[in-house]
Amino acid sequence: MKIGIVDADLLGRKKHRFPNLACEKISSYYKQEGHDTKLVLDYNELYEYDKVFISKVFTDTAIPAFLQESDAMHLGGTGFFFDKAPNLPEDIEHQMPDYHLYDQWIKNEVRKKQSLCKHKGKTFNEKYFMQQFKEYTDYSIGFLTRGCFRKCQFCVNQKYNQVFLHSPLKEFLDESRKKICLLDDNFLGIGFQERKRMLQELLDSGKRFKFKQGLDERLLDDEICKILFSSRYDGDITFAFDNIEDYDIIHDKLKIITKHKNRKSVKFYVLVGFRSTDAEDIENAFKRIELLFQYGCLPYIMRFQNKNETPWMQSKYRGLYITLARWCNQPSIVKKMSFRDFCEANQALHKNPNTLCSSMDAMLQFEKEYPRIAKRYFDIRF
Ligand code: SF4
Known part of the structure; x- marks a missing residue:
């Protein structure tokens, strides 16, 4: 059989650059069964295949209207079904991915x-x-664990009530690849002994590794920090600081991180625009950023969106959300400039000096309305 595999995000998102693991596993499974598999890059060519699998991770990826589940066409992934996305059949799920797809x-x-x-x-x-x-070329990719018990309202992971073991490392480790990328939802949420054992396995592999999702810092302790921060971690070690209510617990964990951090770069995802898109939400973001700065950690602004809505885009403070993300999400900038410096630097580069650039405009308007918040946070530094 000729099997066509479509990574819809690759076709529908201009800058998308991450392999679709389900596509790689489906390809591997069908190759092993003796069929020909191919990554299809044009929807007009689907008719050439006996069976087609289309996978989509992002809900807002555009797809042609004619795609419909049938005996010959199978749709899958959170991009189609959000938190109700069916799992792959077990024998496909536990295939070594076809890293050459x-x-x-x-x-x-x-x-x-x-x-x-x-x-x-x-x-x-x-x-x-x-x-x-x-x-696509350097990493072995997979899930050591799956599931999460936290059920954060903004998260697609609502299917399970716990974290459980999913694949042993050897199931997806390709020795010829230099690095390992783990897609676990909440790795630290598994029992202490398992967590330690798997981290040791990662260390023993001798390869650099990273967790793609932010790790749950609320579950950090001295021992895990020691292992994590002494490992050959690939890139920034990333956690999430989604709720202002976690301020005190994150503060305590930052003290533990600081003991082990050495010169390693630590980043925290800072979720904005979920509960509201008003001045309170913006103040909460700055309050979290300020705490992270105090401990030498980098913030990364995540603007909430789901399959139906992108609230920050409708906000009166849309410009401020954009500027905040542009400032924070560029480490070389946020390390050197306060928020005000950043807006002024944008203004200095603005083509028409007689008008305000969008960053400066957003900052000044907010400052006029909320001088207390601006005075408190617009000049804080990393
Ligand atoms: S802790 Fe992370 S994975 Fe778990 S529900 Fe919250 S955002 Fe999702």
Whole structure:
């Protein structure tokens, strides 16, 4: 059989660069059964295949209207079914992913860029260009655990009441790949002994590893911090600071982190625009940012959105949310500039000096309405 596999996010999102693990497992399963599998890059070619699997992670990824579940066409993933997305069948779920599913697409992208550079008389820097594909080429990807017990209202993980073991590392570890990327929902939520054992396994692999989702810092303790911060972690160690109500507990955990952090870079996702999109929400964001700055941790603003709504976009403070994210989410900037400095720097680069740039405008309008909040937070520094 000819099996067509569509990563809908790759086709529908311009800058999407992360392999779809379900697609890779489906490909691997059908290859093992003796079928031909191929990553399909054009919806008009679907008719060429005996069976088609289409997977989508993001709800707002656009897809053609004619896609419909049938005997020959299977749709799956949170992008189609949100928190009701059915699991893959067990024997597919526990396949070693086909890490080569995207190879031909990557080759084509390289070829296209090469000829574009040639056409424009520019030098093609392949090493630099390949950076964007590193998750496809360098990492073994999988879930050591699945599930979460917290049931945060804004999160798609509502299916389970606990964290449970999912795949042993060897199930998805490709020794030829340099690094490991873990997609666990709440790894630290598994029992202490299991957590320690799996972290030790990761250390023993000798490979750099990272958890793609923010780790649950409310579950940190001295011992876990010691292991995490002494490991060859890949990139920033990332946690989440979603609720202002967790301020005190996060404060306590930051003290533990500081003991072990050394010079490692620590980042916290800061969720905004969920409960409200008003001045209180913005003040809460700054209050969390200020605490993180005090402990040398980087904030990363996550603007809430779900399959139906993007509340911050409808907010009166839309411009402020954008500016806040632009300031925080660029480490080289947030480390050097206060929020006010950042807006002033934008204004200095603005084409027409007689008008306000959008950042400056958003900041001044908010400051006029809420001078107390502006005075308290707009000049804080990392
Ligand atoms: S702790 Fe994380 S994974 Fe668990 S429900 Fe909350 S956001 Fe989702």
